[in-house]
Amino acid sequence: MTALRHGGFMIGGTVLLLLILVAVFAPLLAPHDPYLQSLTTRTKPPFWHEGALPGHPLGTDQLGRDYLSRLIYGTRISLAVGFGAVLISGAIGISLGVMAGYFGGWTDTCINAVITTRLSLPVVLVALAIVAVVGGSLTVVLLVIGLLLWDQFAVVARTATQQLRNAEYVAAARAMGAGRWHIMVREILPNIRAPLIVVATVEMANAVLIEAALSFLGLGVQAPLPSWGLMLSEGKNFMFFSPWIITLPGLCLFALALSINLLGDGLRDVQGSRR
């Protein structure tokens, strides 16, 4: 089966691509400045409700800021955290996993203990504790999530490397005098990238949801940045009279996480059918 024939992969990929385009072209797409407040037009509903304001298709928030514009700019924050955190966690986890799998012995035992330690830590709680100490900002949140979410990369890279370290082409490279690092980077890494890409999609969705959770709890991205999690947090006091104020950012988060998961599931299915 090819990826292009997989329904979930195509739907997930299309939605993710659209959201990336929205993030890139946010200044062109947003009808208003996402930070511009207007106290006379607060919590105005979206166009399908009575009392909607012309020019604000998805209404306004509790400070009168255009909701559509904030949702559009929010895509940038979620995607920046998703991609940024996965780059950091992937670099850490894959390095540790490949070394553990290739060297084996004590190196493997030590790295395995480090992986188990990381797995034992409650991610959201530790991320919140670090942000509480250091102070919340987009950069801090991105770094903290990146430094915490490497465990699955390490586990998968370790197992995949263990399966490959005695493969014939690796033995051939060794016989030709290739060094350990050359073998790990040039021979093993390119051949374990398929399962790692699947892990990357899972962890990217995780990173997006954790950022939203931290911001929702008030210890992530700080106001006035339009993080979807923060928008949910700010809107929850108004949700009984204006339910759309929590529905819309939640739907955006759900659509992004679902598209990434569908993409990952599609890749996993395609890899499975190739084997």
Added chain:
Amino acid sequence: MLRFVIRRLALAVFVVFAISIITFTLSHVAVDPAAGVAGDSATDDDLAAVRAQYGFDRPLIVQYAAYIANVAQGDLGRSYLSGQPVTTLLAERIPATALLASLSILFALGLALPLGVLAALRPNSTLDRCALTLAVVGQAIPNFWAGLLLILLFGVKLGWLPISGSSTLAHFVLPAITLGSFAMPALMRLIRAGMIDVLETDYIRTANAMGLARRTVLFKYALRNAILPVISLTAVQFGFMLGGSIIVESVFAIQGIGYLAWQSMSRSDMPVIQAIVLFISLVYIVLTLLADLLNAALDPRIRGAA
């Protein structure tokens, strides 16, 4: 078996040691503990006095040894805010979180078991596709958003269930659904995959050929073997739930350790935060250790692999 137990115990001891260093760093290195004890209005002289009184001026390694000795005796320090012993605060809050996590696991397993088994019986059928779609959708829903939607629907619109607090069992229904629905997809997928593998084995084919009742084959022979990895995952998910309780408890204002952690973080009450991180990590370590030992006792291949 003994070799496996020793190796697994050694790993657990190392992890406990590593976690204790992380929690010590959180409460003693990343922040100035003297500033926390003395309060915001403290002068330099006050801080120096507090450092001398509490021993914060000693070398870090000496402070760490004292910290470990105190933790071993159940002394996790005192809250900067209330002045109460942290162990007392935790003891008051643990029952609510334990109840929430247990109900959430029950909800997740109650949904994952029948769905996983039914999906495995007819792979690629409509039911199987629906179950897999539910799993994908369930994993993508942010649990704090799901909690707010449940509050709006069942609490406000229908008025069936209470939306905040933890005084009755009814208060735990919506939070348990919120927390459990996040754990359900992984459990369901594992049960489905395990059942599909087991149903293709020779001994199940033999049992069917011998004319045993379908129910006996499914529940007595197949599910028993398929459920082995589910034990480990349930332990892992229970640990995740304790960690994830901070979000759900803050949405539903449940007076558990997650809510306590959130309140403490908002006010930088580090002794409470480090104690909660340590407690949840220890529960996770013990649960995964027990699950691994139970799996090894039930499946000789795991002992051999070690």
